[in-house]
Amino acid sequence: MDVLYFAWVRERIGIPRERIETSAKTVNDLVAELRSRDPRYDAAFADLSALRVAIDQDLTDFDASIEGAREVAFFPPMTGG
Amino acid sequence: MRILVQEPPFDFGAEAETFASGRHDMGAIVTFTGIVRDLASGDLDAMEIEHYPGMTQKALEKIAAEAMQRWSLGDVLVIHRYGRMTPGDKIMMVATAAPHRKDAFEAAEFLMDYLKSRAPFWKKEHSGQNADWVAARDEDEAALTRW
Numbered sequence A: 001m002d003v004l005y006f007a008w009v010r011e012r013i014g015i016p017r018e019r020i021e022t023s024a025k026t027v028n029d030l031v032a033e034l035r036s037r038d039p040r041y042d043a044a045f046a047d048l049s050a051l052r053v054a055i056d057q058d059l060t061d062f063d064a065s066i067e068g069a070r071e072v073a074f075f076p077p078m079t080g081g
Numbered sequence B: 001m002r003i004l005v006q007e008p009p010f011d012f013g014a015e016a017e018t019f020a021s022g023r024h025d026m027g028a029i030v031t032f033t034g035i036v037r038d039l040a041s042g043d044l045d046a047m048e049i050e051h052y053p054g055m056t057q058k059a060l061e062k063i064a065a066e067a068m069q070r071w072s073l074g075d076v077l078v079i080h081r082y083g084r085m086t087p088g089d090k091i092m093m094v095a096t097a098a099p100h101r102k103d104a105f106e107a108a109e110f111l112m113d114y115l116k117s118r119a120p121f122w123k124k125e126h127s128g129q130n131a132d133w134v135a136a137r138d139e140d141e142a143a144l145t146r147w
Helices: A007-013 A027-037 A039-044 B012-020 B053-070 B101-118 B138-146
Strands: A002-005 A017-019 A052-055 A058-060 A071-075 B002-006 B028-035 B046-051 B075-081 B083-085 B090-098 B121-127 B130-133
Touching: A002 A007, A007 A039, A007 A071, A027 A039, A058 B053, B002 B053, B012 B028, B012 B075, B012 B090, B028 B101, B053 B075, B053 B101, B075 B101, B090 B101, B101 B138
Parallel strands: A002 A071, B002 B075
Antiparallel strands: A002 A017, A052 A058, A052 A071, B028 B090, B046 B083, B046 B121, B075 B090, B121 B130
């Protein structure tokens, strides 16, 4: 699936998107997998309360299933308007 | 319902005029415009707005459709820009048309409250050597509970 990062999450991890093969079942599982990879991910995901997640472009929760998802995006709380 | 997510500036007067024209069944038009505000120190060089291209249009359409469903509205317009802007530039506008003003005002406030916390935009302020992401405010999240 494609994993996308926006705003300071993108800056902290260093890339806007990547393709990931994973057997993670939920967003939380995916986050745990990413955090174990590299300190940059560990830093970006250190405080999940400061992050939001969207699956296939719909906002959701970290305990949501990612099975069958094409795109998972991580970003800080939005500041539009 | 018209939703525009774009980089170039928009003509507020022309958009408002087009939105309002020919609606003999509407008694009220409410418009709101968001403008890039300078920092208190007066040294904001630029406001950079990032968005999530695939999701933005979809999120805004969902918010606007919900407003149309909750209030008696004739039409909704949302324009939101992304990219680099400077103090005084218009970032976005919302317009609502309704037979009665209460629906038009309330729906416009609802749209703004949801847009601030549920549409995937992020602002970064550039001033001198500093570039800081604007943090979401608890008040903005709390504002959603009134709807």
